[in-house]
Amino acid sequence: MSEQLEIRDLEVSIGSKKILKGVSLTVNQGEVHALMGPNGSGKTSLAYTLMGHPDYHVDAGSVTWKGENLLKLTPDKRARLRVFLAFQYPSVIPGVTVASFLRNIYNAVHHPQQPSPEEAGKMPRYTGIPLAKFRKLLADKMALLKMDPAFASRYVNEGFSGGEKKRLEMLQMAILDPQMAILDETDSGLDIDALRNVAEGINATLSPEMGVLMITHYQRMLNYVTPQFVHVLLDGRIVMSGGEELSHQLEANGYDWVRQQVGLPEGVTDQAAEPEPVGQHA
Amino acid sequence: MTVLAPSIGFGASTIEAISDANDEPAWLRDRRRTWFERAEATPWPSGQEEEWRRTSLDRLPRDVELLLDPPRVRCELDAELAGAGVVFSDLRAAVREHPDLVRRALEEGDTPAVPAPEVGPAGAAPLQPVGSGEWGPGVTEFDSHDKFWALAQAAWTGGTFLYVPADVAVDAALLARSTVERGNVAYFPLTLVLAERGARVTLLDEHRSPDGQPVWFGGIVDIRSGREAWVRYANLQRLGDATWNIGAQRVQVGPGADVTTLNAEVGSSVTKVGLDVRMTGDGGTSRLLGLLAAGEDQHIDINAFQDLSASHVTSDLLYLSALYDRARAAFYGVTKVRSHAKQTSSYQECRNLLLSSEAGAEPIPVLEIETNDILRCGHGATAGAIDPVQLFYAQTRGLPPDEAERMIVRGFFEQVVAQIESEPIKAEVLQALAARIGSADVAEDAA
Numbered sequence: 001m002s003e004q005l006e007i008r009d010l011e012v013s014i015g016s017k018k019i020l021k022g023v024s025l026t027v028n029q030g031e032v033h034a035l036m037g038p039n040g041s042g043k044t045s046l047a048y049t050l051m052g053h054p055d056y057h058v059d060a061g062s063v064t065w066k067g068e069n070l071l072k073l074t075p076d077k078r079a080r081l082r083v084f085l086a087f088q089y090p091s092v093i094p095g096v097t098v099a100s101f102l103r104n105i106y107n108a109v110h111h112p113q114q115p116s117p118e119e120a121g122k123m124p125r126y127t128g129i130p131l132a133k134f135r136k137l138l139a140d141k142m143a144l145l146k147m148d149p150a151f152a153s154r155y156v157n158e159g160f161s162g163g164e165k166k167r168l169e170m171l172q173m174a175i176l177d178p179q180m181a182i183l184d185e186t187d188s189g190l191d192i193d194a195l196r197n198v199a200e201g202i203n204a205t206l207s208p209e210m211g212v213l214m215i216t217h218y219q220r221m222l223n224y225v226t227p228q229f230v231h232v233l234l235d236g237r238i239v240m241s242g243g244e245e246l247s248h249q250l251e252a253n254g255y256d257w258v259r260q261q262v263g264l265p266e267g268v269t270d271q272a273a274e275p276e277p278v279g280q281h282a
Numbered sequence: 283m284t285v286l287a288p289s290i291g292f293g294a295s296t297i298e299a300i301s302d303a304n305d306e307p308a309w310l311r312d313r314r315r316t317w318f319e320r321a322e323a324t325p326w327p328s329g330q331e332e333e334w335r336r337t338s339l340d341r342l343p344r345d346v347e348l349l350l351d352p353p354r355v356r357c358e359l360d361a362e363l364a365g366a367g368v369v370f371s372d373l374r375a376a377v378r379e380h381p382d383l384v385r386r387a388l389e390e391g392d393t394p395a396v397p398a399p400e401v402g403p404a405g406a407a408p409l410q411p412v413g414s415g416e417w418g419p420g421v422t423e424f425d426s427h428d429k430f431w432a433l434a435q436a437a438w439t440g441g442t443f444l445y446v447p448a449d450v451a452v453d454a455a456l457l458a459r460s461t462v463e464r465g466n467v468a469y470f471p472l473t474l475v476l477a478e479r480g481a482r483v484t485l486l487d488e489h490r491s492p493d494g495q496p497v498w499f500g501g502i503v504d505i506r507s508g509r510e511a512w513v514r515y516a517n518l519q520r521l522g523d524a525t526w527n528i529g530a531q532r533v534q535v536g537p538g539a540d541v542t543t544l545n546a547e548v549g550s551s552v553t554k555v556g557l558d559v560r561m562t563g564d565g566g567t568s569r570l571l572g573l574l575a576a577g578e579d580q581h582i583d584i585n586a587f588q589d590l591s592a593s594h595v596t597s598d599l600l601y602l603s604a605l606y607d608r609a610r611a612a613f614y615g616v617t618k619v620r621s622h623a624k625q626t627s628s629y630q631e632c633r634n635l636l637l638s639s640e641a642g643a644e645p646i647p648v649l650e651i652e653t654n655d656i657l658r659c660g661h662g663a664t665a666g667a668i669d670p671v672q673l674f675y676a677q678t679r680g681l682p683p684d685e686a687e688r689m690i691v692r693g694f695f696e697q698v699v700a701q702i703e704s705e706p707i708k709a710e711v712l713q714a715l716a717a718r719i720g721s722a723d724v725a726e727d728a729a
C-alpha cells in the first residue's frame with residue numbers, strides 16, 4: 001500500500017513570529033515534489049517542523065504519515081517511521097566517526113531495541129547489524145555515491161567542505177533507506193560538478209517506495225532530478241502548484257512574477273533572508 | 283585568630299609502627315620521620331590559596347585510622363623484562379628486594395628543601411643519582427599539595443615501584459591494580475616511576491575503594507624520565523562514592539623525553555589532585571590528558587602547574603569533563619614559562635560538558651610568561667550544555683535522546699581517548715567511564 005504524507009493547514013511559529021501561515025501539501029510514496037521559494041519564505045521551517053525541531057511551535061493544522069499524527073512524535077520516532085531530512089546545514093558531531101555514526105543510526109532505525117528498565121541508560125547498541133555485514137553495506141553505498149572509503153573514518157562533518165557535507169547527507173539517506181525524504185537545499189553551496197555528483201547520488205538512491213520533497217530555490221537541481229509536482233512557497237504559504245514546467249517559468253520570470261500572479265507586494269520576503277554560506281567543492 | 287590544627291587519626295607513633303611492621307631499614311625509618319615532621323610543620327591549606335578556593339577540606343575524613351596492611355598492589359612482569367633489569371612491583375616488596383634502588387629513587391626525589399636524613403646505614407656507598415642526575419629536582423614553586431605530599435612520603439603503606447633501565451623498552455602496558463578493601467581508613471599509596479635514558483614504558487595505575495564508607499585516599503605519584511625516555515602513565519581513579527581523593531602528581535621530563543599522563547577520574551566523592559609538571563630538560567615533551575566523568579554530588583578539582591624551565595620544550599594539557607546531576611568540576615591551571623626557556627610551546631585546554639542544569643564547572647587557565655622568545659603559549663576553557671542542534675540532528679537519524687546524548691558525550695571524549703596509544707588501557711578507561719557516560723561506539727574503523 002502506498003503511504004502518504006499529508007500536511008494540512010499547517011501554521012507554525014518561532015517565539016511570537018508566525019512563519020508558516022497555513023500550508024497544505026500531500027506527497028505520496030513514489031512521487032517527487034519540488035518545493036521552491038525565495039530565501040526566508042519558510043522552506044526550512046517546514047522541513048524542521050516535519051522532523052520535530054523543538055523550536056518550531058505548531059499553532060494549527062496536522063501532518064499525518066502512515067496513519068499516525070506525525071506532530072505528536074519525537075524526531076527519533078519519526079525517523080523510525082522512515083522519514084528522513086537532509087539538512088540544509090548539517091551539524092558537526094565531534095569525535096564520532098562517519099562509520100560509527102552510520103552504524104548507530106542504521107541500528108536505531110532498522111533494529112530499534114527497548115532496553116530493560118535496569119539496563120536503561122546503560123544499554124550499548126552493539127546488538128544490531130553484524131559488523132561485517134554493515135561494512136559491506138557501507139562499502140556498497142559509498143561506491144554507489146562514488147565516495148572515497150577514507151571518508152568513513154573522518155569525524156561527522158568536522159572540517160567537511162560544503163559539498164562533502166551534502167554528500168554525507170546523501171550517504172545517510174542511502175544507509176537509512178527512507179520512505180519519505182525531505183531534501184533541504186541539498187543543491188545549495190555546490191559548484192556544478194559537486195551538484196552533478198550529489199544529484200547522481202539522489203537518483204541512485206530514489207526508489208518507487210520513496211516519496212521525495214525536494215526543497216530548493218534554484219531550478220538547476222531539477223535538471224538532474226525531475227519532479228512530477230512543483231510548489232511555490234511565498235511568505236509562509238504555498239501560493240502556486242503545478243507540474244515540472246512551473247520550475248522553468250520560475251527560472252525565466254523570478255519570484256516577483258509569482259507575486260504579481262497572486263497579488264502580493266514585490267520582494268517582501270527576501271529582506272528577511274539569511275545570506276547563503278559560500279559553498280566549496282568537495 | 284587561633285587556628286586549631288585539625289586532628290588526624292594517626293601520629294608519629296603510627297609512622298614508627300609502619301616501619302616496625304615492615305621491618306624497614308634505618309634510612310627508610312628516618313626518612314619517614316623527617317617527612318612526618320615536615321608534614322606536621324606544613325599548614326593545612328586555608329582555603330585562601332588560589333588552588334584551594336574551590337574545594338573545602340572541612341569534611342575530609344581526617345580522623346580515621348591509617349591503613350597499615352593494605353593488600354599488595356598487583357603488578358605482573360614477565361621474566362625476560364625482569365632479566366633486563368626492569369623492576370615492577372608493590373613498593374613494600376621493592377624495598378625488601380631492591381633496597382638500594384628504591385632508596386636512591388626516593389631520596390633523589392626529595393626536594394632540596396627537605397633536609398636529608400642525617401643518619402644513613404653505616405658504610406653505605408655515596409648515592410649516585412639515577413639517570414645521571416638529568417632530571418634534577420627542578421623548581422619548587424608548586425606548593426599547593428605540600429602538606430599531602432609530605433604526609434604520603436611519611437605514611438605510605440602501599441604503592442607501586444617501576445624502574446626501567448636505560449634503553450630498555452617495555453612494549454606491553456604494565457598494569458598496577460590496587461584496592462582498598464575497607465572503609466574508615468586513610469591510605470597514602472606512592473607510585474614511583476623511573477624511566478632511565480632512552481627507556482620506554484606504559485603503566486596503568488588503577489585505584490579502587492569501597493562505596494559507602496569514608497576513606498581518605500592520598501595517593502601521590504612521582505614520575506621521572508631521563509634523557510629521551512618515553513613514558514605513558516594512566517591513572518584510573520575508580521574510588522568509592524564516599525572516598526576523598528586528595529592526591530598529587532609530579533612529573534619530571536628530561537631532555538628530549540616524551541611523557542604523557544592521563545587522569546581518568548571516575549569515582550570518589552571529592553577529588554582534589556595537583557599536577558606538577560617540570561619541563562627541566564631541553565627538547566622535552568609532555569602531554570597532560572584528563573577525562574572526568576562525574577555525577578550525583580561528586581566534586582572534582584584539578585590544579586595544574588606546567589613549569590617550562592628548559593628550551594625547545596612542548597607541554598600541552600587537555601582536560602575534558604562530562605558532568606551529570608549536581609556534579610562540579612573545577613580546574614585551575616598555571617603555565618609558567620621561565621625567562622631562560624627559549625622557543626617553548628605550550629597549551630592548556632579545559633572543556634566541560636554540562637549534562638544537567640544543576641551541574642557546574644569552573645575552568646581557570648593562567649599563563650605566566652617571563653620571556654618573549656616563545657613559539658606558542660595559549661589556553662582555552664569552555665563549559666556548556668550539549669549543542670541542541672547536534673542533539674536534534676542525531677535524533678532525526680533515529681537515535682533516542684539518551685542514546686544521542688551518549689554518542690555525543692563519547693565523541694566529546696574522543697579528543698583525549700584517541701591519544702591513548704595502548705589499546706588495553708583505552709578499553710579499560712572506556713569501560714570505567716561507561717558506568718557514568720554509558721557506552722557508545724564512536725570510533726569504529728570502516729576498514
Ligand SMILES: Nc1ncnc2c1ncn2[C@@H]1O[C@H](COP(=O)(O)OP(=O)(O)O)[C@@H](O)[C@H]1O
Pocket residue numbers: 014017019037038039040041042043044045046055272273274
Ligand atoms: N530560529 C529562528 N528564530 C527566529 N526566526 C527564524 C528562525 N529560523 C528561521 N526564522 C525566520 O523564519 C523565516 C523563514 O525561515 P526559513 O524557514 O529558514 O526560510 P527558507 O528556508 O525558506 O530560507 C525567516 O524570516 C527567518 O528569518
Ligand SMILES: [Mg+2]
Pocket residue numbers: 043044045088185
Ligand atoms: Mg532554508
